[in-house]
Amino acid sequence: MTVTELAQQLSLTVFHMPEPQLEITGGYTGDLLSRVMCRMKPGHIWVTIMSNQNVAAVAALSDAACVLLAEGVAPDEELLIKARERGINLLGSSRTVFPLCGELSRLL
Amino acid sequence: MEDTIKLTYEISGSDLLQAGEASGLLKLRLKQLGIPQEVIRRVSICMYEGEINMVIHANGGTADVEIGADDIFIWLKDTGPGIPDIVKAMAEGFSTAGKKARDLGFGAGMGLPNMKRCSDEMTVTSTVGHGTTVFMRVHIGKSADVASGRLLHASPATPGYDI
Ligand SMILES: Nc1ncnc2c1ncn2[C@@H]1O[C@H](COP(=O)(O)OP(=O)(O)OP(=O)(O)O)[C@@H](O)[C@H]1O
Ligand SMILES: [Mg+2]
Numbered sequence: 001m002t003v004t005e006l007a008q009q010l011s012l013t014v015f016h017m018p019e020p021q022l023e024i025t026g027g028y029t030g031d032l033l034s035r036v037m038c039r040m041k042p043g044h045i046w047v048t049i050m051s052n053q054n055v056a057a058v059a060a061l062s063d064a065a066c067v068l069l070a071e072g073v074a075p076d077e078e079l080l081i082k083a084r085e086r087g088i089n090l091l092g093s094s095r096t097v098f099p100l101c102g103e104l105s106r107l108l
Numbered sequence: 109m110e111d112t113i114k115l116t117y118e119i120s121g122s123d124l125l126q127a128g129e130a131s132g133l134l135k136l137r138l139k140q141l142g143i144p145q146e147v148i149r150r151v152s153i154c155m156y157e158g159e160i161n162m163v164i165h166a167n168g169g170t171a172d173v174e175i176g177a178d179d180i181f182i183w184l185k186d187t188g189p190g191i192p193d194i195v196k197a198m199a200e201g202f203s204t205a206g207k208k209a210r211d212l213g214f215g216a217g218m219g220l221p222n223m224k225r226c227s228d229e230m231t232v233t234s235t236v237g238h239g240t241t242v243f244m245r246v247h248i249g250k251s252a253d254v255a256s257g258r259l260l261h262a263s264p265a266t267p268g269y270d271i
Pocket of ligand 1: 034035157161162164165166186188189190191197198202203204205213214215216217218219220221240
């Protein structure tokens with residue numbers, strides 16, 4: 001499933017989507033950045049409630065397909081700037097992490 | 109790539125939000141040089157974790173990078189407080205990060221273990237009160253196989269620790 005297909009299926013908020021056709025190969029959920037770097041694989045969707053600019057750095061160096069900010073979290077201004085700079089797909093959902101990941105597991 | 113390329117990055121200790129600049133620049137450079145994506149990913153993680161550590165724990169430092177035909181070498185040098193017990197610091201979950209760093213998502217105590225996992229060779233030297241030097245080497249060919257093979261031996265107690 002591509003990032004844009006997922007965004008449509010789950011009615012996600014699109015904060016930034018420079019690479020809509022990227023294929024999502026799996027996912028990881030977490031807010032501790034070193035753990036994310038350890039576990040997340042290239043092509044994964046990363047579900048988090050962190051919204052600072054380090055999120056863009058970690059997503060970029062991990063080659064994540066997209067970042068999904070859960071629980072209605074909005075990206076900080078600096079995160080949006082970094083996401084634009086580094087070409088990161090940045091999506092959002094008002095849903096809490098647990099049902100959101102359940103839905104993602106079903107779809108992916 | 110015939111010649112060795114040498115790069116130096118100064119890492120400021122003042123801004124944790126800005127940290128990650130050097131690893132971002134290095135990643136771009138490696139991409140331009142046509143280094144395989146998986147190698148770039150591993151070098152980037154090594155560099156980013158090291159950079160963040162110098163900012164959080166040592167008030168900044170210097171990163172020297174050498175890109176050779178077969179390997180990428182990274183030396184991270186700081187004049188921070190040093191690490192009293194390196195074995196303890198290398199253990200997964202050990203962290204002395206303060207609240208400010210934790211609020212930003214750091215402090216899992218996984219940075220040094222990540223660097224070890226993503227490199228083919230790593231040496232930490234530190235003198236309390238004087239500073240810390242971290243050396244890492246990432247092999248350019250077949251690096252993914254090397255890393256996963258070593259990992260199985262390094263962490264038998266954590267089977268979910270996959271890369
Ligand atoms: N350059 C350094 N100077 C001084 N102490 C350091 C340095 N790098 C690491 N340490 C010490 O080693 C500990 C473990 O480092 P590690 O990177 O594994 O975890 P962390 O930085 O605390 O958290 P995380 O990396 O998961 O965000 C640190 O908490 C700190 O006490
Ligand atoms: Mg660290």
